Structures are given as structure tokens and as C-alpha cells.
Amino acid sequence: MAMAALLLALFSLSAISTAAAQIQTPNITLGSSISINGNSTYWVSPLRRFAFGFYPIGNGFMVVLLSTDGRLLLSSDRSNGSLIDASGVASYASVLDSGNFVLYNSNSNIIWQSFNFPTDTIVAGQRLIVEWTLFSHLSETNHSTGRFRIVMHTDGNLVSYPTDTTNTSRDAYWHSDTWEGGKNVSLNLDTNGQLYLHNSTGFTIKNLTEHRTGAFVYRATMDVDGIFRLYSHRMRIMVAYRRKKSYGNHSNWLTFVR
Structure with missing residues (x-):
């Protein structure tokens, strides 16, 4: 099996927006995957405080797949290897801004969460x-x-x-x-x-x-x-604000980030 490891908690990946309350947690849908050598190497939380993904500890190729039948799999060829044993079938997953990686069933109830399996x-x-x-x-x-x-x-x-x-x-x-x-x-x-x-x-x-x-x-x-x-x-704090700018008889709202 390829030499790679999963990492949850890549701190301060990006800024924290003052519009946090308006940002919805993006769902990781069935069939989504990340890989050590692929285009997508991690899943991030809404405010990009945390990520769930890989860091390399050698050579090789490995994939994490939220399969279409609701299982979270870790595999070198997408054909074997169950990563976790959840209490049901997952409908989607999320990386929360708390750092918790969670699986939800069709009723949006948590069936597995990484917070219950601390390492170091x-x-x-x-x-x-x-x-x-x-x-x-x-x-x-x-x-x-x-x-x-x-x-x-x-x-x-x-x-x-x-x-x-x-x-x-x-x-x-x-x-x-x-x-x-x-x-x-x-x-x-x-x-x-x-x-x-x-x-x-x-x-x-x-x-x-x-x-x-x-x-x-x-x-x-x-x-x-x-x-x-x-x-x-x-944490880097980025503040988004809007300013009205007039151009003759026209005006536009411009968004600034500082």
C-alpha cells in the first residue's frame, strides 16, 4: 500500500471572514474523493481554518473516497480498504470550522465524527x-x-x-x-x-x-x-466591507477586503 497519511487540522489555511454566519458548510457529496497525487488533495472547512487530507510520508498513490454507497474508503486502487466503521450509511460529509470531520445520514444526523477518534x-x-x-x-x-x-x-x-x-x-x-x-x-x-x-x-x-x-x-x-x-x-482576520462608488449618473457597490 502506498505510503501516505491523513491529516485533519491544517491550521489557518486562509482568512476568517466577518460574514461567517452567512457562510454555509459545503457538503462533500457521495462519489467525491481526494488523493495524494491528484488535483484535489484535501477537503476544507467553510472558513478554511481546517482541512482533511493527505501529507506525504513516502512515495506512492492513495485515495480517500466517499463512495456512492455511503462508505468512507481509504485505498490505493479504489477497490478495497474501509477507513471507518460508521453507525449507518452516509449521505454526505463535511469538514466543520471546529476541525471536526463528520458523516451524516439522510436525516442529517451525525453517524461518525473524527472528534471521537483523537490521535495525538x-x-x-x-x-x-x-x-x-x-x-x-x-x-x-x-x-x-x-x-x-x-x-x-x-x-x-x-x-x-x-x-x-x-x-x-x-x-x-x-x-x-x-x-x-x-x-x-x-x-x-x-x-x-x-x-x-x-x-x-x-x-x-x-x-x-x-x-x-x-x-x-x-x-x-x-x-x-x-x-x-x-x-x-x-488567525488572519480579513474584513469585507462595501462602498458605494458613483460614476456620473450611475453608481455601483464595490466590495473591498483588507
Whole structure:
């Protein structure tokens, strides 16, 4: 199989428009595809904050296809290889401006979403729930499973371990010290860059970072060196406005972007 990998979250691909509320999420229709060497290498969100697509890690050719029968396939020849196991048949897909890649059924209900399958990173609006794990990459250029992981435990404690070890205190090298935080504790990242632990009663049991500005896109990543870090990516702000221009007896509305 060709050497390639999928990437979700290409930050700040373009500008953010002040007309965001008027922009509709473009649907990815059945039969659409992207490929590592093709004309279309990624699908983008409406405001171009995020993309779902490929980055090369070798030579070869690979295709992601939203098939006409509603399956999302990853294949080197379009003939085999199911990428995901959804809870139904997809009618269309979307890359949202949150960074979530979602499949919808014919009733526009979500049947699968990438936010439920984090790898090394969570972004704003995404959670790491009980028994979910983030794994570091092997290196900055090799995105295979690396040497470290961070786990959200059932007792409410967020703990870091080397990958090939047990989930015991003797193998842990960092923890959030929130053993008595309550049931169903989750790690959350909001749009203001606040990284916090939240339990099922709605109580925030611990803030891991301070409140920040919303002018950035934030992500929290288990890095290759085993340190869990919060990153910010500045967004370019583009403002669209209109001005009336007169030409003798005629006038036109002109659109400017700055």
C-alpha cells in the first residue's frame, strides 16, 4: 500500500471572514474523493481554518473516497480498504470550522465524527473522555505511534506514561492529581485556550491553563518528547466591507477586503 497519511487540522489555511454566519458548510457529496497525487488533495472547512487530507510520508498513490454507497474508503486502487466503521450509511460529509470531520445520514444526523477518534491532539471544542488516550508521534517526521501517551482515567486523573508500560503509578511520570474529581471526568479545551478537567455534574475540578484570547486557534498535543503542550495559532482576520462608488449618473457597490 502506498505510503501516505491523513491529516485533519491544517491550521489557518486562509482568512476568517466577518460574514461567517452567512457562510454555509459545503457538503462533500457521495462519489467525491481526494488523493495524494491528484488535483484535489484535501477537503476544507467553510472558513478554511481546517482541512482533511493527505501529507506525504513516502512515495506512492492513495485515495480517500466517499463512495456512492455511503462508505468512507481509504485505498490505493479504489477497490478495497474501509477507513471507518460508521453507525449507518452516509449521505454526505463535511469538514466543520471546529476541525471536526463528520458523516451524516439522510436525516442529517451525525453517524461518525473524527472528534471521537483523537490521535495525538485535541482542538478547541473537543474532549478526551474516560479511557481515551492520546499517543505521541514517533518523531516530528514519522507519525507512527510514539513512545508516550496520556490517559483519561475512570478515577478522574489524567496521567502520562511511556507507551509500552502498565497503567500504574510506578510507570506514570505525570498526573493531574485529580483522583477524587467525581465520575466521568473529561479533559476539555475551549475556544479561549482554557484546558480544564470537567466532571459529570458540570463542575470544573481543575484548570490546567489560564484563560486566553479567542483570536487564536488552540490545540493540545502529546508531543514526541512526552510533554503535553498547549499551542496557539494566530488567525488572519480579513474584513469585507462595501462602498458605494458613483460614476456620473450611475453608481455601483464595490466590495473591498483588507
